Amino acid sequence: MFVALLVRIRRLRLGSRLGRLLDVARRRISTGGDRGSGTVWVLAGVVLIWFLAGTVLFVGSARVARHRAQSAADLSALAGAAHALAAPERACLRARDLAGANHASLVRCVVRDGVVDVRVSVRLSLPGLGPRFALADSRAGPR
Template sequence: MLRRRWTSRPSCGGCDERSVDRGAATVWVVGGMSVVMVVMTSVLWLAAAVVARHRVEGAADLAALAAAVVAVDGEQQACAEARWVVEHMDTVLRSCRLSGWDALVEVDVAFGPFGSAAARARAGPVEVKR
């Protein structure tokens, strides 16, 4: 003969066990996942901004060096060299000029919907003192 053990269950007026579950865990999981997604998206946008800044700084430095190398040929040739470097680095040359033997360049790069990153660089001849 089987003996049944009776457990006390909350009385809910003829409903089954599934109706006692209110889905609170699901709400907490969805909320937690939303928070994680917002944090990860913010981290990714910050990383994109840092990468854009490093990229534009490198492009500006190289463009200024390229312009300084041919500064003796004049500003037009120097800025053409700077433009060539900047275009091959997928950035935009905003300005280029020579100040004496120094090449001054400004470079810009767009990233995402938030704007752009800009950098300036200056390069010129090295003075050797003996």
């Protein structure tokens, strides 16, 4: 308000042309040349937050699937090792059953000298990337 009063006083004193120039300068100062830039910054911030949230969700889902696969592999190897010495032909069947109970698939099972080596996969579904698989290996036996 005070600036506008000074501009009007100067316009009366210095003539109409200079007064108009001062008036234009006052309007530019009061409205600013960056009108609407706050909206752009807020929009950029929201996009960044959504991107970070999506990244955290993708990484979290992958880590959970990896841990599930490792747990299923460990339990399958232990279940197979319980039968490895007495009935080696049943060790892989038992390991496959336990992997299925943990919502995993037995990819590989090898029984050698009472030691059971297994590889287990867990299906992971990520939006936009399609189905993926988390793999885990485990070994169990008397040694």
